[in-house]
Amino acid sequence: MTGEQGIVAANFGRQVLVENADGALVPCIISGRKLRPVTGDRVIWERLDEPGKGLVCKILDRDNELTRPDRRGRTDVLAANITQVVVVCAPRPAPDLFLIDRYLAAAAFMGASAAVVLNKSDLVEETGLGPLQEALEEYRRIGYPVLHTSAKAMNGLAPLRAQLVGQVSILVGQSGVGKSSILNALLPEADILTGELSEGSGEGRHTTTASRMYHLDSGGDLIDSPGVRDYAPAAFGEADLTHGFLEFAEPAGHCRFANCHHLREPGCAIIQAVKEGKICARRYESFKRLERLMTQLRPGY
Numbered sequence: 001m002t003g004e005q006g007i008v009a010a011n012f013g014r015q016v017l018v019e020n021a022d023g024a025l026v027p028c029i030i031s032g033r034k035l036r037p038v039t040g041d042r043v044i045w046e047r048l049d050e051p052g053k054g055l056v057c058k059i060l061d062r063d064n065e066l067t068r069p070d071r072r073g074r075t076d077v078l079a080a081n082i083t084q085v086v087v088v089c090a091p092r093p094a095p096d097l098f099l100i101d102r103y104l105a106a107a108a109f110m111g112a113s114a115a116v117v118l119n120k121s122d123l124v125e126e127t128g129l130g131p132l133q134e135a136l137e138e139y140r141r142i143g144y145p146v147l148h149t150s151a152k153a154m155n156g157l158a159p160l161r162a163q164l165v166g167q168v169s170i171l172v173g174q175s176g177v178g179k180s181s182i183l184n185a186l187l188p189e190a191d192i193l194t195g196e197l198s199e200g201s202g203e204g205r206h207t208t209t210a211s212r213m214y215h216l217d218s219g220g221d222l223i224d225s226p227g228v229r230d231y232a233p234a235a236f237g238e239a240d241l242t243h244g245f246l247e248f249a250e251p252a253g254h255c256r257f258a259n260c261h262h263l264r265e266p267g268c269a270i271i272q273a274v275k276e277g278k279i280c281a282r283r284y285e286s287f288k289r290l291e292r293l294m295t296q297l298r299p300g301y
């Protein structure tokens with residue numbers, strides 16, 4: 001096929017922005033309804049007669065995709081070809097630890113590394129870390145890099161930049177934790193819209209509506225994604241859910257039964273590790289909740 005190769009820098013439904021080989025952004029329409037390019041996709045596109053406009057005609061094979069089920073239960077792809085999932089949390093809005101665990105599991109399943117960023121560190125003095133205190137210590141113990149940033153006070157940005165070098169990373173997490181603000185702090189010229197927390201409810205407004213990729217001068221690509229309150233990974237096929245919980249890998253090898261589901265089987269080394277405090281009980285509860293969710297998404301499992 002003739003045409004040029006490019007990367008999708010943003011997708012707005014049936015329109016995408018493709019970054020061409022020179023780094024210029026070309027607004028493109030999409031050839032055929034079946035083709036659904038997402039941010040991070042490598043695509044083949046052709047120039048249209050109208051100057052500066054293009055047509056995406058092919059999506060090259062994806063290394064991986066970050067998916068979630070949409071409201072109708074269909075799989076919605078947030079972005080493709082990701083090497084690192086950066087889960088952002090904050091003291092406000094009230095943290096959802098199960099959501100963080102689900103994103104960390106999704107990262108493992110897509111073969112991407114993961115890191116946790118506590119943003120709004122400027123608020124910690126005032127509000128304390130609350131339930132995040134223990135959770136962040138736990139994530140660090142498991143082996144995830146845990147970084148503290150304040151996009152507002154411009155603190156902790158250098159270690160974050162270092163974490164992003166050489167990676168295609170995506171910022172994910174609840175609406176209002178400050179994903180777009182972090183991008184603005186790293187890349188002031190991007191001038192991305194951010195949302196004020198609405199008075200009273202403490203919930204963030206959904207301000208970011210489309211995933212968009214930016215290049216950092218310090219190295220690495222970073223994708224801003226719309227925050228979701230109800231993210232659940234799309235069904236992980238036949239995959240073994242324990243792979244999504246890195247600290248389960250070692251004990252899982254010692255279960256009495258090779259096909260142990262780690263729910264109520266006798267001789268389960270994971271249940272034993274939870275009893276002995278070697279696996280965090282909260283993480284085990286997340287595992288069981290995710291197991292139940294997957295069972296609903298995956299009939300016949």
Ligand SMILES: Nc1nc2c(ncn2[C@@H]2O[C@H](COP(=O)(O)OP(=O)(O)OP(=O)(O)O)[C@@H](O)[C@H]2O)c(=O)[nH]1
Nearest residue numbers: 120151152176178179180181194195196207208227
């Ligand atoms: N105090 C404080 N506020 C912050 C910080 N970072 C972001 N905020 C505020 O938090 C609110 C939400 O920030 P956004 O960057 O829009 O959050 P988001 O995660 O992109 O939200 P969605 O696009 O809805 O997913 C805004 O009012 C920001 O000003 C921070 O480090 N400290």
Ligand SMILES: [Mg+2]
Nearest residue numbers: 179180207208
């Ligand atoms: Mg945003």
Ligand SMILES: [Zn+2]
Nearest residue numbers: 255260262268
């Ligand atoms: Zn077991």
